Amino acid sequence: MVDPVVVRAAPSPTGDPHVGTAYVCLFNYALRTKRGGRFILRIDDTDRTRYNADSERKIIEELAWLGLTFDEGPETAGADGPYRQSERTAIYREAVQTLIDSGAAYRCDCTKERLDEVRAAQRARKEQPRYDGHCRERSVAPDAPHVVRLKVPRDGETSFLDGLRGTITIANSTVDDQVLLKTDQHPTYHLATVVDDHAMGVTHILRAEEWINSMPKHVLLYKAFGWDIPQHFHLPLLRNPDRSKISKRKNPTSITWYRENGFLPEALLNFLALMGFSLGDDQEEFTLDEFVAAFEPDAIKTSAPVFDLTKLEWLNGVYIRKTPAPVLAAKLVAISPMAAAADRTLLEAIVPLIAERMKRLTEFEDLCDFFFVDKIEPRYDDLIPKKRTETNTAAVLRAARDVVANSETLTPETLEASLRALGEEVSWKPRELFMSVRFAISGKKVTPPIIESMCLLGKAECIERLDDAIDVLGDPENPILAAPSS
RNA sequence: GGCCCCUUCGUCUAGCGGUCUAGGACGUAGCCCUCUCAAGGCUAAGACACGGGUUCGAUUCCCGUAGGGGUCACCA
Incomplete structure (x- = not known):
């Protein structure tokens, strides 16, 4: 049994909560958790000219968001107070x-x-x-x-x-x-x-x-x-890409920025741990608990790591993918007005379709806005596949519309099967058919899987959007029969 | 500039004297998968800063050099 430790973090409340603070806190937290003992938060507010009244609260909030908790501090009574140096x-x-x-x-x-x-x-x-x-x-x-x-x-x-x-x-x-x-x-x-x-x-x-x-x-x-x-x-100090000490001019340094830009606390923590410690065995993805278990203070790195935002984004994507849908939905609600306004059941159904397409939670809106707008305005040129004509495309979309209309209920399996059958019938490649439908349904080139998306959108909405797309292509009162393109 | 710290692929790193024609991850490129984009799978390019030692043998130990960083406040 090793002796318990007493460690502390002493951030200065002069500005936004800094990732460097989180980094240092993480290692202190790990030592205290591994060895037992106490982790004290002490506010270093001795510089009265740079003092910022909001800063202390923000620091405490953001560290809490990361899951780094203290045993003693300004808001956690203990025997060693007061915890503000000004006091x-x-x-x-x-x-x-x-x-x-x-x-x-x-x-x-x-x-x-x-x-x-x-x-x-x-x-x-x-x-x-x-x-x-x-x-x-x-x-x-x-x-x-x-x-x-x-x-x-x-x-x-x-x-x-x-x-x-x-x-x-x-x-x-x-x-x-x-x-x-x-x-x-x-x-x-x-x-x-x-x-x-x-x-x-x-x-x-x-x-x-x-x-x-x-x-x-x-x-x-x-x-x-x-x-x-x-x-x-x-x-070692976290570094900018040019190897100078990390600074907000060259790299986002505010923990708040990371939270607001769709990073998960677990991912940021995992990444920060990687910046100063190696679990060996090429293990790069690990939980806080696993890190704590492996942590040894004398094995901390001495060479200064460049803070690579791209790698953090990759790791964030890994964490997004492993987050259960309801949890991810809640996180989206917390960060996105669009998600917050959405029907929760629908949102949770959408989440599995997009989880593997996001590196940051903030990408949700770009990916999913078409679920939440009343009217799609697909561009004429987008709807018509290369080598296809306006009349031919209108006919195919009309047929697709009928496929949807004739379905009892929309399920991915049946919808996909019938659309593929349609494609075969009119000699359109699946890729052509699905792209045209994708533009009709979403108005965009990149979307979550369009079949599943249509099922979530619902039969009526899909019919409406397909009709609108057909309108874009030509006169709805003058139906054109499906005809092979060649 | 003085002092101090650091030095393996572009980046994060594994390596703790022979296992190294140096392993993994991100990124990049190609291929596969595929309704788009992703995700996933496979493949490729890519590093021991340099010079001396020590040793039978250095990526690994020591010393220099070079490079990078930090610090030289009534700021932290």
Whole structure:
């Protein structure tokens, strides 16, 4: 029996819920579910200028849509709250005081202007832009506006363990005296994350790779506080097709976008898992449970995967096909006004015809609109097969109309048999007959299987549409007898 | 640019020293099936970045080089 873990996700409520957040959450969720323990949602809202009031709610909603659930968070009471960092300022202030008292941090009242000048000068000298330590040995009064900075050793190096990469060592000379507490008295990420992870008993930190270079600051903080360092695993960043860090300019990044564009949560989750983990055995399709069972944190990939929307679409199609019709119908209703307005029984009957034709649920409307309109207006040219004439086509469609009219009830088997028999009779290839009928019934070239579609549409509606098509071809009052084309 | 991370088909990957004339998936092309489109089946093209080591033997281990990425904020 392995020890339970405490993991967390710490999204920042500054915008739309990000797929990167879902990606990181998935791996945290997997570890917590595999090992037992707790998964905490902590809202990192320490940047009050970028704060977006809707964002937190959206993040929680979209993660819930994906099926990634938390044991503790702003909306799930637990023993480690509050779960918004903006509500924990007293904790950080106290922590900062400890650091100042021990000499690990210091107050700084340098103005933005001075900082800019210093950095500009450093850049001009081709040096690393960084804080020059101006306030390191000064004593800045606590009652005047100031920030608190971490006093990073000038030399030496800091090593830490990454669960995926082993020991990483970074020279302290490349680490800046990071601001820990901002002028507005809110902490920066670095302080808040270390303080909270410790306070909440976090044992494993699975987060994005972009934090690796910040690790020395965090290690220094853990040491200054005298705290144990949780195990860290830095996940590779999801990438745009050009291999840069995934961004909304180059790739959809909002989870909301994926939901609204007809992606299934199971498919997105499966795909994200594939981006960072391999089940081996060439197994690419798996459930969340199967992923969790196979998951081992130290087997997470280190190389950065390109987020390939095309492959996601394929996988989404796989999931659509394996979703039971009633469930798929419900999902369509949730996303498509046309599906929502449709008769539910009819919708559920249509679903099996289109399930294998959709990569996204949003394709439903294009595929099925002809079921829900009153009148089809087939184009003259579409109705007449190549090498057939107007009069001949009108006659054949009239015969098809009669086939329908003479049927007791429309069933796929009998309708197909009679239409094929008709085709034979008039020497039309099945392909020609069905295409002409398809245009008459749907007005379009690509549809679900037309026989089944006609059965769902109903006898009366089919007769009406065939009559309309015959009208398009010529004078209905002047019937033309069926005649062989050659 | 400094530092850090990464490096197998276009993309996602399997491979953990001999099983590799390198396997699978997406995509692409062709064929089959077929009432359209799909789905499905079959086939094809397509990769170990490069150079040194280590070793009887490197895709696999080590070191360089190159390439890609990240990071250098009172943003996370």
